Amino acid sequence: MKERIAAATRQSGRNIDEITLVVVTKTFPVTDAQILYELGERNFGENRNEEGLSKKELVGPDAIWHFQGQVQSKKIRQITQWAEVVHSLDSVDHARKFADADNANALKFFLQVNLEPSRADRGGVSIAGLQDFLGEIAGLKNINIIGLMTVAPLGVDPEGAFEEVAKAKNLVQKNYPSITQLSMGMSGDFEEAIKYGATHIRIGSSILGSRPAQA
Numbered sequence: 001m002k003e004r005i006a007a008a009t010r011q012s013g014r015n016i017d018e019i020t021l022v023v024v025t026k027t028f029p030v031t032d033a034q035i036l037y038e039l040g041e042r043n044f045g046e047n048r049n050e051e052g053l054s055k056k057e058l059v060g061p062d063a064i065w066h067f068q069g070q071v072q073s074k075k076i077r078q079i080t081q082w083a084e085v086v087h088s089l090d091s092v093d094h095a096r097k098f099a100d101a102d103n104a105n106a107l108k109f110f111l112q113v114n115l116e117p118s119r120a121d122r123g124g125v126s127i128a129g130l131q132d133f134l135g136e137i138a139g140l141k142n143i144n145i146i147g148l149m150t151v152a153p154l155g156v157d158p159e160g161a162f163e164e165v166a167k168a169k170n171l172v173q174k175n176y177p178s179i180t181q182l183s184m185g186m187s188g189d190f191e192e193a194i195k196y197g198a199t200h201i202r203i204g205s206s207i208l209g210s211r212p213a214q215a
């Protein structure tokens with residue numbers, strides 16, 4: 001895996017230091033995260049609050065936990081107790097609730113972009129809606145948006161999807177200079193994502209094996 005990431009980075013003329021590997025440990029036992037920690041991994045991704053909360057306690061204190069699942073309002077305060085990076089912000093209401101949490105200014109956020117407007121259930125703000133969304137949350141001093149996140153839609157060329165989100169990032173960065181990062185690329189498409197500027201790749205199954213289907 002490290003070899004493939006390094007190769008994709010070289011081919012894109014990029015530096016390996018620009019890429020953060022987030023190992024998505026959701027549904028896998030905490031022992032997997034502990035072993036990866038011993039091997040030097042520090043970034044772990046979870047999509048359920050309870051699972052992240054309990055795993056954080058059992059893995060080295062300098063591990064960085066990433067929340068990348070759909071946010072539920074009533075879980076927000078708890079999410080802020082274990083996650084340092086939230087990849088899936090897509091609601092102004094949620095942003096306000098995060099801003100009210102005690103340690104809100106210690107968190108970093110990616111704004112999730114949905115490239116399939118017909119699949120609103122997937123979560124994410126449409127490309128067309130990004131400027132309005134950012135305008136609405138601009139007054140929330142504690143909400144530090146560092147980048148855009150996406151999941152490439154099934155059945156389309158991931159390169160086109162990643163290129164579109166990279167362009168959108170460059171556009172919004174003009175008005176919001178803190179938006180510099182791109183969270184995109186999973187087991188099946190991280191090489192394409194690196195080509196289009198991903199700074200955070202979220203990889204589970206190709207490191208840890210296939211996981212049972214999630215509800």
Ligand SMILES: *Cc1c(COP(=O)(O)O)cnc(C)c1O
Pocket residue numbers: 024026047068069151186187188202203204205206
């Ligand atoms: C599960 C998940 C991943 C990891 O997917 P793999 O295909 O196992 O690499 C990445 N991002 C999100 C948002 C996920 O839910």
